Amino acid sequence: MANDLSVRNLIRSFGDFTAVDNISFDVPQGSFFSILGPSGCGKTTLLRMIAGFDEPSSGTISIRERDMRGVPPNKRPVNLVFQHLALFPMMDVAENIGFGLKRRGMNSAEIARRTETILERVDLPGYGKKQIRQLSGGQKQRVAIARCLVMEPSVLLLDEPLGALDLKLREQMKVELKKLQAKVGTTFIYITHDQSEALVMSDRIAVMNEGHFEQVGSPRELYSDPQTPFVARFVGDNNVWSGEVTESGERLTVRTGEDLLFRTRSHESYEKGSRVDLFLRPEAFRIEPTDSTDLNTFEVDVKTILFDGANSRLLTVMPGGHELLVSLPQNRQFDHIKPGDRILLGWHPDAGLCFKV
Amino acid sequence: MKSGFRLSFWLFLAPVLLWLFLLIVLPHIDLLLLSFRGENDMGDLVWTFDNYKNFFIEPIYWNTFVRTALYAIVTTFCTFVLALPVSFYIVKLARPRTRGFLTVLLLLPFWVSELVRVYGWMILLRESGVLNYFLLKTGLVQQPVEMLYNDATMIMGLVYTSMLFMVVPLISAMESLDDSLIEAASDLEASRFTILRTIIIPHCKPGITSGAIVVFMLALGNYLTPNLMGGKNSLWFTEQIYNQFIASFNWNQGAAFGFLLLLLSSGIIWIGLKLSRQRLGEVAA
Numbered sequence: 001m002a003n004d005l006s007v008r009n010l011i012r013s014f015g016d017f018t019a020v021d022n023i024s025f026d027v028p029q030g031s032f033f034s035i036l037g038p039s040g041c042g043k044t045t046l047l048r049m050i051a052g053f054d055e056p057s058s059g060t061i062s063i064r065e066r067d068m069r070g071v072p073p074n075k076r077p078v079n080l081v082f083q084h085l086a087l088f089p090m091m092d093v094a095e096n097i098g099f100g101l102k103r104r105g106m107n108s109a110e111i112a113r114r115t116e117t118i119l120e121r122v123d124l125p126g127y128g129k130k131q132i133r134q135l136s137g138g139q140k141q142r143v144a145i146a147r148c149l150v151m152e153p154s155v156l157l158l159d160e161p162l163g164a165l166d167l168k169l170r171e172q173m174k175v176e177l178k179k180l181q182a183k184v185g186t187t188f189i190y191i192t193h194d195q196s197e198a199l200v201m202s203d204r205i206a207v208m209n210e211g212h213f214e215q216v217g218s219p220r221e222l223y224s225d226p227q228t229p230f231v232a233r234f235v236g237d238n239n240v241w242s243g244e245v246t247e248s249g250e251r252l253t254v255r256t257g258e259d260l261l262f263r264t265r266s267h268e269s270y271e272k273g274s275r276v277d278l279f280l281r282p283e284a285f286r287i288e289p290t291d292s293t294d295l296n297t298f299e300v301d302v303k304t305i306l307f308d309g310a311n312s313r314l315l316t317v318m319p320g321g322h323e324l325l326v327s328l329p330q331n332r333q334f335d336h337i338k339p340g341d342r343i344l345l346g347w348h349p350d351a352g353l354c355f356k357v
Numbered sequence: 358m359k360s361g362f363r364l365s366f367w368l369f370l371a372p373v374l375l376w377l378f379l380l381i382v383l384p385h386i387d388l389l390l391l392s393f394r395g396e397n398d399m400g401d402l403v404w405t406f407d408n409y410k411n412f413f414i415e416p417i418y419w420n421t422f423v424r425t426a427l428y429a430i431v432t433t434f435c436t437f438v439l440a441l442p443v444s445f446y447i448v449k450l451a452r453p454r455t456r457g458f459l460t461v462l463l464l465l466p467f468w469v470s471e472l473v474r475v476y477g478w479m480i481l482l483r484e485s486g487v488l489n490y491f492l493l494k495t496g497l498v499q500q501p502v503e504m505l506y507n508d509a510t511m512i513m514g515l516v517y518t519s520m521l522f523m524v525v526p527l528i529s530a531m532e533s534l535d536d537s538l539i540e541a542a543s544d545l546e547a548s549r550f551t552i553l554r555t556i557i558i559p560h561c562k563p564g565i566t567s568g569a570i571v572v573f574m575l576a577l578g579n580y581l582t583p584n585l586m587g588g589k590n591s592l593w594f595t596e597q598i599y600n601q602f603i604a605s606f607n608w609n610q611g612a613a614f615g616f617l618l619l620l621l622s623s624g625i626i627w628i629g630l631k632l633s634r635q636r637l638g639e640v641a642a
Contacts (some may be wrong), residue, residue: 080541099542
């Protein structure tokens with residue numbers, strides 16, 4: 001499939017500081033691609049270069065095989081949904097959406113027709129005459145996206161547009177955005193620091209850190225098979241032990257600070273004696289396993305129960321004081337567990353992952 | 358508690374009310390009365406509309422007013438055209454440290470009295486002035502050129518005098534303009550001129566209007582600059598008022614002209630607000 005966006009060896013430096021450090025990636029046509037990273041990792045700079053508000057120090061950006069060097073933002077086949085939406089308060093909804101089409105010199109009847117079509121597509125039919133200040137947060141969101149989509153861009157860029165919404169609306173908009181993207185088929189490039197937004201919506205995610213991509217992959221790959229310790233820490237929750245390899249091989253054996261021996265996997269084999277960090281997801285634990293063959297097992301004390309519906313966890317402490325988060329399935333099986341209890345935990349060696357420090 | 362608040366409210370308001378009443382309302386009532394007084398054929402003082410009638414009958418008065426109003430509008434427009442890029446540069450393009458410095462540069466000329474500033478221009482522009490000296494030296498002209506005492510110079514002087522009163526409200530209006538609106542417009546294929554016309558100017562409208570009102574009123578009521586830089590040909594309406602009071606010693610006529618100036622200029626501003634669909638309250642806020 002053709003690529004809508006190709007970025008090659010992109011670098012952007014501000015004096016001594018390199019905001020974007022030699023990034024290359026491709027976004028296939030019609031896909032939902034997210035760039036996920038903590039604030040200050042350079043993702044906004046990257047997006048602004050794609051939109052044309054900033055010029056790369058070196059490297060190329062091509063959209064549909066066309067090199068974008070020196071092309072100003074108003075001549076690029078991309079549109080950007082701004083973080084704070086940047087709807088024009090001096091115009092009504094229809095004028096906002098028709099703004100770009102009017103600049104193309106389209107006649108007003110055609111603009112009105114297309115505006116109404118796109119408003120229906122974002123589920124706001126008949127909203128054309130409303131003023132921007134009359135809209136709710138979610139409606140503003142959809143107008144901002146409609147204003148860009150009506151331009152029929154090759155690529156739609158979204159700069160954390162859900163950041164300003166409250167939690168409930170954000171959850172709802174995540175699903176709506178994903179549905180909308182599937183419906184219109186435009187390539188979306190979405191930047192965010194919220195891993196849940198990226199995981200829910202994207203076909204592919206690039207995890208960005210300090211100006212470079214740590215890993216590019218599907219949400220499932222990033223979650224279950226992180227390639228770097230940064231990705232393991234940043235995407236989803238993880239428990240971390242630091243330890244030392246005591247036995248290398250296909251399965252490593254790691255001795256943790258509490259003098260426990262765990263068998264686990266790693267991407268490469270590390271020599272005996274090397275220092276490693278061992279990552280384990282909260283849901284990898286089995287509480288009081290009935291059959292503990294092949295499992296790493298140990299005992300912990302329950303400190304508190306963090307009840308959060310389906311996302312409930314146990315906060316437990318190991319004898320040495322190391323805290324662990326353990327998923328607590330809400331199937332009533334573990335209702336007897338109370339703070340202060342001592343419980344047995346087990347986990348399968350395939351669930352853990354080691355990285356050399 | 359409530360009565361205490363009321364007392365202190367009136368106490369603090371008193372100086373303002375006194376100031377308004379004693380220095381503005383009272384003299385104006387006197388002038389208003391004066392403007393309706395006149396001598397009849399017998400030389401007795403009677404109530405009359407003659408002073409107002411003269412303004413409309415004598416073309417020189419009427420034409421002078423129209424000329425003054427038109428030039429004041431031209432001055433306002435020129436000031437706006439110059440002030441817009443200046444304030445845009447100060448707010449959006451200059452670095453924060455340069456911003457303060459540039460604003461001070463704008464303020465600096467206003468530390469000198471208007472009279473001295475106007476004489477400064479005259480030293481530069483007169484026939485034996487600095488500019489002519491250099492023009493003659495470099496051989497660009499053979500004869501010294503008289504650059505003072507024409508309409509263009511007078512308007513330039515008025516624009517120079519009013520610049521600050523347009524820049525300051527524009528700066529405060531532009532500070533509230535979100536940069537991302539400009540970027541969004543650019544992203545939606547708008548050219549620079551379109552961004553200026555559809556985003557920046559509509560956003561700054563209250564600032565533009567309050568600046569325009571101040572500049573228009575200052576230009577219309579200015580006496581010094583038209584008189585000195587425009588010379589005898591300036592035919593500024595304030596000079597007519599001055600002439601009536603001082604030269605002809607006809608206070609009644611002068612008072613009537615003063616009121617006509619107040620009414621007509623308020624009328625022009627009212628029309629301006631109607632045309633731009635704004636209300637005075639919104640602009641002042």
